[in-house]
Amino acid sequence: MLWRKAVRDLRAMGMRAALIVVVIGAGAGTAAGISLALHDVERTRDSFYAEQRLADLDIRLARPLPPGPLLARARRVRAHPAETRLVLSGRTLLPGRAQVAAEAVGMSPAAALDRLAVTAGRGLSAAAPRGALLDPDFAERFQLGPGDRLRLGLGGRRLALRVRGLARSPEYLLATANPDYLVPQKGSLAVVFLPRASLQRLSSAGRRVNDLVVDLPGGHAGRRAERLSAGLPAARIIPRSQQYSLRLTDADIDAFSTFAPVMGLVFALVGLLLIVLSLRRLVNSQRRELGALLALGYPPRTVVATVLLPAAMLGLGGALLALAATVAVGRLVAVEYTNTVGFPGTAHSLAAGPLALAAGLALGATLLAALVPAWRLSRLEPTQAMRGERLASFGLPGWLQRATALGPPALVYATRGLLRRPVLSAATVVSLAAAIGLGAALNILISSTDSSVDAEFAEQGWTYSADLARPLPAGRAVALARRAGASTVEPTVKGPASLRSDSGFADVQLAGLPARPALLRLDLTAGAGPAPGRAVLSEQTAESLGVGVGEAIVVRTPAARAKLAVAGIARTLATRSTYLPRAQAGRLLGAPGQATTVLVAAGPRAAGRLRRQPGVARVSSKASAQAAERDLVEELTGLISILQAISLGVGGLFLVSTLALSYLDRRGEFATLAALGYGRRQIGAAVAGEALTQTAIAAALSIPLGLAIAAPLSDSIARAWFQIGLHPEPPNFVWVIVPALVLALLAVVHATRRALRLDIAATVRARLIG
Amino acid sequence: MPLVSLDRVRKAYGSGAARQLVLDELSLSMEAGEFTVVLGPSGCGKTTLLNLIGGLDTADAGRVRACGLDLTGASRAELTAYRARSVGFIFQFYNLLPTLTAAENVEAGIRVAGVDREAAREAARSLLARVGLGPLAGRFPSQLSGGEQQRVAIARALAKRPRLLLADEPTGNLDEETAGGVLELMRELNEETGVTFVVVSHNPVLAEAGRRVVRLSHGRLAEPETI
Numbered sequence: 003m004l005w006r007k008a009v010r011d012l013r014a015m016g017m018r019a020a021l022i023v024v025v026i027g028a029g030a031g032t033a034a035g036i037s038l039a040l041h042d043v044e045r046t047r048d049s050f051y052a053e054q055r056l057a058d059l060d061i062r063l064a065r066p067l068p069p070g071p072l073l074a075r076a077r078r079v080r081a082h083p084a085e086t087r088l089v090l091s092g093r094t095l096l097p098g099r100a101q102v103a104a105e106a107v108g109m110s111p112a113a114a115l116d117r118l119a120v121t122a123g124r125g126l127s128a129a130a131p132r133g134a135l136l137d138p139d140f141a142e143r144f145q146l147g148p149g150d151r152l153r154l155g156l157g158g159r160r161l162a163l164r165v166r167g168l169a170r171s172p173e174y175l176l177a178t179a180n181p182d183y184l185v186p187q188k189g190s191l192a193v194v195f196l197p198r199a200s201l202q203r204l205s206s207a208g209r210r211v212n213d214l215v216v217d218l219p220g221g222h223a224g225r226r227a228e229r230l231s232a233g234l235p236a237a238r239i240i241p242r243s244q245q246y247s248l249r250l251t252d253a254d255i256d257a258f259s260t261f262a263p264v265m266g267l268v269f270a271l272v273g274l275l276l277i278v279l280s281l282r283r284l285v286n287s288q289r290r291e292l293g294a295l296l297a298l299g300y301p302p303r304t305v306v307a308t309v310l311l312p313a314a315m316l317g318l319g320g321a322l323l324a325l326a327a328t329v330a331v332g333r334l335v336a337v338e339y340t341n342t343v344g345f346p347g348t349a350h351s352l353a354a355g356p357l358a359l360a361a362g363l364a365l366g367a368t369l370l371a372a373l374v375p376a377w378r379l380s381r382l383e384p385t386q387a388m389r390g391e392r393l394a395s396f397g398l399p400g401w402l403q404r405a406t407a408l409g410p411p412a413l414v415y416a417t418r419g420l421l422r423r424p425v426l427s428a429a430t431v432v433s434l435a436a437a438i439g440l441g442a443a444l445n446i447l448i449s450s451t452d453s454s455v456d457a458e459f460a461e462q463g464w465t466y467s468a469d470l471a472r473p474l475p476a477g478r479a480v481a482l483a484r485r486a487g488a489s490t491v492e493p494t495v496k497g498p499a500s501l502r503s504d505s506g507f508a509d510v511q512l513a514g515l516p517a518r519p520a521l522l523r524l525d526l527t528a529g530a531g532p533a534p535g536r537a538v539l540s541e542q543t544a545e546s547l548g549v550g551v552g553e554a555i556v557v558r559t560p561a562a563r564a565k566l567a568v569a570g571i572a573r574t575l576a577t578r579s580t581y582l583p584r585a586q587a588g589r590l591l592g593a594p595g596q597a598t599t600v601l602v603a604a605g606p607r608a609a610g611r612l613r614r615q616p617g618v619a620r621v622s623s624k625a626s627a628q629a630a631e632r633d634l635v636e637e638l639t640g641l642i643s644i645l646q647a648i649s650l651g652v653g654g655l656f657l658v659s660t661l662a663l664s665y666l667d668r669r670g671e672f673a674t675l676a677a678l679g680y681g682r683r684q685i686g687a688a689v690a691g692e693a694l695t696q697t698a699i700a701a702a703l704s705i706p707l708g709l710a711i712a713a714p715l716s717d718s719i720a721r722a723w724f725q726i727g728l729h730p731e732p733p734n735f736v737w738v739i740v741p742a743l744v745l746a747l748l749a750v751v752h753a754t755r756r757a758l759r760l761d762i763a764a765t766v767r768a769r770l771i772g
Numbered sequence: 773m774p775l776v777s778l779d780r781v782r783k784a785y786g787s788g789a790a791r792q793l794v795l796d797e798l799s800l801s802m803e804a805g806e807f808t809v810v811l812g813p814s815g816c817g818k819t820t821l822l823n824l825i826g827g828l829d830t831a832d833a834g835r836v837r838a839c840g841l842d843l844t845g846a847s848r849a850e851l852t853a854y855r856a857r858s859v860g861f862i863f864q865f866y867n868l869l870p871t872l873t874a875a876e877n878v879e880a881g882i883r884v885a886g887v888d889r890e891a892a893r894e895a896a897r898s899l900l901a902r903v904g905l906g907p908l909a910g911r912f913p914s915q916l917s918g919g920e921q922q923r924v925a926i927a928r929a930l931a932k933r934p935r936l937l938l939a940d941e942p943t944g945n946l947d948e949e950t951a952g953g954v955l956e957l958m959r960e961l962n963e964e965t966g967v968t969f970v971v972v973s974h975n976p977v978l979a980e981a982g983r984r985v986v987r988l989s990h991g992r993l994a995e996p997e998t999i
Contacts, residue, residue, distance in 0.1 A: 396870050396912050403873070403910070411872070411880040418871030674867040677828060678928075679856025679884045681849070763823040766863055 008311040011288070018666055019316060021659045022280045026320025026364045029273015031327020032652050033266040034360035038332030038353060039339065040255075040262040046340045046349040047251050050119070056172035056248060057115040057215035059227050062089065062238040064472050066210035073214075075234075079226040081216035083114040088201050089213045091471065091619035092156035094192045096144060103613075103620035104154050104192035105177075106161070108201025108211075115215045116173045118195060119346045123148030123167025131200035133166030136193070137177050139344065141168050143189030154194060157471075157616055161204050169195060170346045175247035188344070188633060190626050231560055237472070239498050239560065244509045244578075251343055258339065260718035261444075264711060265645065268440050269652060272433040274367050276656050277320075279426055281371035283663060285309050285379060292379055293387025302380035309376035310369060317368030324360040331648060332356065338641045396422055412684045415675075416691025419664070427696060430660040434700035434742065437653025439707030441646040441738035442730075446712040447719065448642060449734055450726040452632070458575050459628050464492070464521040464601035466609045471619040476584070479597035482615055487608035492521040493597035495588045499559040501539075501580060505548035510580040512559065514587025521601040524581060529570030531581075536569030538581040541725055544571045561592030573725050646738060654745035661693055661753045672757040673765035686754040690747070697746040701739045708735065774801035775935060775968050776825055781834035783820050783991075794820045796991035797834070802970065802984075804935070807962045809982030810972040817991040818972035819940055825970060826859050826938045827851040839935050856884045860929030860967075862939035866921040868913040874900060874924045875909040881928035892931075899927040903957060919950035923957065930961060939971040943978070955981045 012019045059081075069086040076084035088108035109116070111126035118125065121138055136146060146152065146165055154161040177191040202209060218226050224241075231239050242248065292305050333350060340348040379387060398406070398421065406417045420427045466488075470479060476493040483491040495514040500507065515522060515532060524531060524538055529551035532538045537555070539547070549555060553568050557580070564586075572581070588594045602612070613621045665672070675685055709730060716728050783795040794817045802808055810818050823829035824836050827843050836843040839858040841850065860881070861867075868877045878896035883889065900909045903923040905916075913921055922942060929937050939958070943951030959981055962969045971978060979985045987994040 396914050398912075407876065411876070411883055414876060415869060415871060415880075422871050670867065671869055674863075674869065675880075676852075677826070677855060677861050677867075678881055679852055679854075679859075679932075681852040681856075684884070763819075763828040766828070766861070766867055 005311065007308060008315060011312045012315060015284075018284075018663065021662055022277075022284070022316050023319040023323060024655065025273065025276045025280060025659050026317060026368055027323025027327055028652050028655050029269060029276060029324075030320065030360050030363035030367070031324035032331055032648055033270035033273065033363065034324065034328040034356040035331025035648075036262045036266045036269070036335065037359060038328050038351075038356035039335035040259055041353045041356060042332060042336035042348060042350055043255055043258060043339050045351055046336070046345050046347070047255060047343075049349045050170075050175075050345050051172050051248065054117045054119055054170075054172040055115050055217075056242055056245060058218045058223060058242045059216050059230070060116075060173070060238075060240040060245070061214045061231050061234060061236050062240070063212040063214075064235040064237040066207050066212040067235075068209060069211045072211065072234075075230055076214065076216050079218070079230045080220060081218050081226070081230060084214065084216040085110060085113055085115050086198075086211035087213040087215065088198055088205070088207055088211045090156045090201065090205055090207075091469070092154050093613050093620070094144075095153035095155050095160060102140070102190060102192050102626075103622060104156075104194060105174075105620075106154060106156060106194045106196060106201055106205075107171075107174075108196050108198035108205075111197050115217060116171060118169035118171050120167050120169045121346050123165070125167060125169070126195060126197050127166070128197050128199065130164075130166055131197060131203070132161075132163050133196075134163040135167045135169040135195040136165055137174055137189075137191070138168045138170060139177065139188040140192045141165070144192075152194070154192070155614075156205050159205055163194065163196070170344065171195070173245065173247060175344055176250050177247075190622065191620075228560075236560060241509070244498075254343060257715075257719050260715060261645075264715065265440060265649070268436045268649075268711075270363060272436050272652070272656065273363070275429045275433060276659065277367045278371040279429055280659070280663065281313060281316075281368060282375045283667075284313070285372060285375040289379060289387055292376075293382070293384050296380070296382070296387055297384035302377075305380040306373070306376045309372050309379075313368055313372030313376075314365070317365040320368060321361040321364035324364040325357055328356055328360040334644060335641070335648075338644050342641050410684075410687075412680070412688040413691050416688045417695065419668075419688075419692045420695060423664075426660065426664070430657060431696050431700045431703065433656045434653045434697060435703035435707050437649045437656075438700060438704035438735075438738050438742050439711055440649045442704055442708035442735045443712035443715060444642045444645060445734035445737060446708060446728060446730045447715055447726065448639060449731055450712075450716060450729045451719075453729045454724075454726045455575060456628065458525070458573075459624055461523050461525060462521065462624060463490070463523060463603055464624060466602050466604055466612065466621055466623050468600050468602065468612050468615075468621045469619045470598055470600070471617050473593045473596040473598050474617060475595055476597045479600050482617055483600045483602050483604075483612060486602075486604070486611035486615060488600075488602035488604035488612065490520060490603040492516060492519060492601040493584070494522065494599045494601060495584055495591060495593055495596055496598050497559060497587075497591035497593070499557050499580070499590065501543065501547060502556045502558070503547040503549045503553065506546050508543050508546045509578070510543055511576075511578050512557070512587050512591060513576075513579045513581050514584035514591075515581050516584055521603060524570070524572040525574065526570045527573050529568065531570060532583050533569055534583055534586055535564075535566055537566045538570045538572050539568055540574050540577045540579060541571055541720070542577040543580060544568070557590060559590050559592070562590045564590060575724050577724050650738065650741055650745060653742065654749065657693065657696070657746055658749040658752065660696075661689070661749050662756075664692070665689075665753045665756060669757070669760055669765055673760050673762045676758075676760065676762045677766050682754070682758055685757050686750070689754045689757060690750040693746045693750045693753070694743070697743055701735075701742065704739070705735060775804040775806075776838045776970070777801040777836075778821075778824070779835040779837075781824065781831045781836060783817070783824065783829070783832050794991050795824075795831070798988075798992060799834075800986065800993065802968060804968055805962070805966045806984055807959060807969045807982055808971070808984045808986060809978050810970065810986045810988060811976060811979055812974065812988035812994065814974055816988040818974070818988055821988070822938050822940050822970065822972050825936070826861060827854045856886075857932065858935050860932060860934040860937040862922070862925050862929050862937065862942045864941035864944040866913070866918075866925045866945075868921055868924055868928075870913050873910050873912055874905060874916065874920075874927075877913070877924055878928045878931050882931040885932040887932070895931055896927070899931055900924070902961075903927045917950075918946050919953060922946060922950075922954050926954070926957060926961070930965065930967065933965075934967060936968045936970070939969065941973050941975075942971060943975070944973070 090106045092104045094102050094104050148165055148167050150165045152163045174193045177193045337348050479493045480491045497512055499512040500509050549568050551568050555566050557564050778800045781795050781798045784791055784793045786792050812818050875896045879892045882892040900906055
């Protein structure tokens with residue numbers, strides 16, 4: 003009997019049942035979908051780095067050496083596999099195009115470490131010595147593809163190559179000309195992979211190599227890495243954890259992993275709210291017949307079961323929809339995200355956790371939402387229940403009555419409609435405000451990233467940064483830059499180091515600055531600039547070390563160890579940089595009086611001449627870094643747009659469902675208005691007035707809510723990436739509020755059309771007003 | 773010329789085997805100022821007759837004219853304007869808008885006819901005083917008794933000064949004493965204002981209220997009407 007009743011009840015509910023199922027499915031599915039997307043993104047990252055075997059350690063040498071002794075060293079520290087490569091810096095020679103820094107990587111076509119994932123064309127082959135594989139971001143920027151020709155300038159030589167394919171490398175997943183800054187500059191570095199023997203032959207390096215990549219299975223990897231690099235003329239020692247692409251993708255995913263729970267939570271709360279309200283409404287509408295069951299002698303548990311059975315069916319439908327929504331949202335977000343990062347594919351999964359969350363949330367919330375009012379109802383006296391749903395005893399305090407009495411009757415009716423079911427109205431407003439606020443928060447983060455990066459670069463006096471092929475005495479480095487035509491030159495020395503404090507450890511890049519830097523200006527948030535024995539840390543390094551100004555730290559490089567004090571803390575995009583006076587940094591890095599980089603204030607012509615200097619490995623510009631940052635933001639905007647569309651879609655759905663439920667509650671009133679002679683425009687105005695008022699309140703509420711959501715996310719980004727602050731601008735809100743208003747209007751049109759299609763004669767006779 | 777005339781009107785609901793003929797070639801007319809009570813058992817077509825006269829429904833065949841308008845061929849906009857200006861309704865369940873006060877409910881019935889706000893407010897106040905609810909004008913429907921709500925509904929129906937007032941079981945939801953009061957009020961208003969009243973009910977007691985009583989049975993006039 004119960005089963006038949008449940009099916010008939012659902013059939014009688016028709017559209018209302020469908021709406022409740024959609025609300026259950028969308029709320030739970032979106033929350034779980036974001037969680038599934040995070041799971042898939044992490045899986046994609048892990049499987050990419052595992053399959054392409056990012057090396058545990060990469061040692062770049064300052065000068066090429068024969069491979070035999072290097073591999074013998076690797077065997078002595080039980081490094082396996084170990085491979086040698088030749089990596090040369092240069093520039094592109096594309097006719098009629100702006101030239102960019104290039105890095106030619108000569109590697110084994112059958113490399114076991116840092117393997118290439120070919121995304122177009124064919125892989126490396128010893129049989130095609132001039133057949134090169136390109137980084138897809140560079141290829142896309144310069145519209146190059148398999149079969150195209152490419153010329154590179156490496157030192158004094160020019161290489162004519164043929165593009166054989168495009169490939170992602172775990173090492174160069176986010177290739178950038180200036181890895182100091184944790185802002186990926188896609189396409190700013192032309193990464194060109196060639197068979198090692200070919201590059202050796204084409205560059206006259208003979209059989210020598212300048213790069214050793216190894217895996218260090220087993221324990222004590224740090225100590226073995228130190229033994230392996232000890233005494234080698236290392237220009238860079240990059241453990242896996244410090245590898246730029248991995249660091250950046252980790253930072254990105256860390257930032258995303260802080261977004262995901264916030265978004266999931268917002269959707270889950272909003273969904274839960276709507277499920278509870280919908281089900282409470284549903285149970286209360288059956289009050290009279292449940293009272294009759296009680297009067298007939300059915301026990302309270304039967305009454306509860308009578309409610310729970312259709313609720314379970316709705317919940318089941320919602321759970322199925324939630325599962326589908328989870329997979330759809332998860333895939334959509336994960337694909338967009340992994341594309342933005344640059345992974346060659348997305349590892350999709352049907353992870354049990356998010357799917358169980360979707361089904362559990364949908365079914366659990368529905369049953370719980372039905373159980374509470376059903377249990378309460380079953381405790382009533384049958385006569386009390388049989389009186390049916392209590393007519394709303396609507397009343398307002400005098401001041402509110404007067405305040406809402408302004409305007410034409412349709413508007414008064416609309417405004418009072420909001421006050422009739424304050425909980426439902428508040429829930430709708432909060433849901434919509436959360437959806438708009440979330441979208442606005444994402445916009446705020448994007449624009450804050452933009453403005454903080456612009457502000458950082460605007461502070462800097464340099465226009466180009468030239469990395470030297472090998473360390474040079476500072477005076478010679480300055481002379482080299484002046485010869486190229488640079489007006490102001492600032493030599494710096496950079497190298498890897500580790501910092502230790504009482505409570506933390508950090509791998510950093512030590513940078514030596516002149517006593518009074520004119521080009522690289524530090525934005526100090528605490529303390530003073532670098533001085534002998536006193537270093538300036540980035541905000542992120544200070545936080546990971548847990549130190550403040552005046553506290554002691556220990557710096558260690560492959561060449562030396564020293565005790566320092568923290569002189570100051572700087573806000574910088576180069577989050578890994580630690581600044582010391584140049585002389586002290588040079589001594590610690592084993593390059594006293596030398597420079598590894600020169601910062602210059604110069605025009606493009608001087609930069610061009612600087613690029614052609616044999617001692618210069620690569621030249622990157624501030625302008626290209628800014629442009630790349632804008633490109634990044636543009637790409638992120640795609641992902642953000644999807645998240646916003648989901649957010650607004652769910653918000654819109656809730657608005658539509660609230661309006662539809664509200665319409666169903668009040669169809670008798672609309673019929674009465676029609677009987678009184680109110681026409682299409684006036685009834686539309688009543689519906690629109692209510693929906694638009696809710697949207698307008700939600701829009702106003704979304705401003706503080708958006709800021710409240712953005713603040714912790716900005717902090718998370720600061721920890722994972724760099725300090726972006728909060729710089730809200732009116733368009734951050736306008737771009738979300740306008741679509742929300744459009745959605746509200748569409749919902750109004752739908753509800754108004756339904757109101758106007760009512761069978762007035764039949765509806766006015768029914769006792770529907772409540 | 774009669775204010776309302778029905779000429780061989782047919783109306784059916786449903787289709788096929790479930791088709792039910794509700795009005796069968798019904799012809800009837802009502803003069804301006806009349807107080808007509810339409811009586812008959814449930815399902816005889818009383819409410820359908822009222823809906824056709826009120827422009828809430830349309831006939832399948834025949835012709836319905838009211839207040840100079842041919843309702844049979846009228847457009848939706850014409851029917852809306854007709855309801856807004858010429859007809860007032862009183863329903864069994866009062867159908868007051870629960871979020872508007874008694875005075876605002878009456879105003880809502882006037883302003884739809886294009887009356888400005890101040891005039892509507894004044895008219896509402898005066899009408900509520902006339903139906904004995906002056907002191908309760910600021911109350912919401914849920915704060916009024918059934919009889920009081922029906923009085924507000926009467927005031928709302930009369931507020932726009934309609935030519936025709938249609939009441940569907942206006943006392944069906946009220947106790948005997950209150951129902952008597954409401955009927956009395958309607959009769960008085962009919963005399964005072966000259967508005968044509970058409971009241972339908974299944975309750976024979978209402979026959980006493982009408983100057984003219986029409987009985988319906990199976991969609992037709994059942995017997996010679998009484999005046």
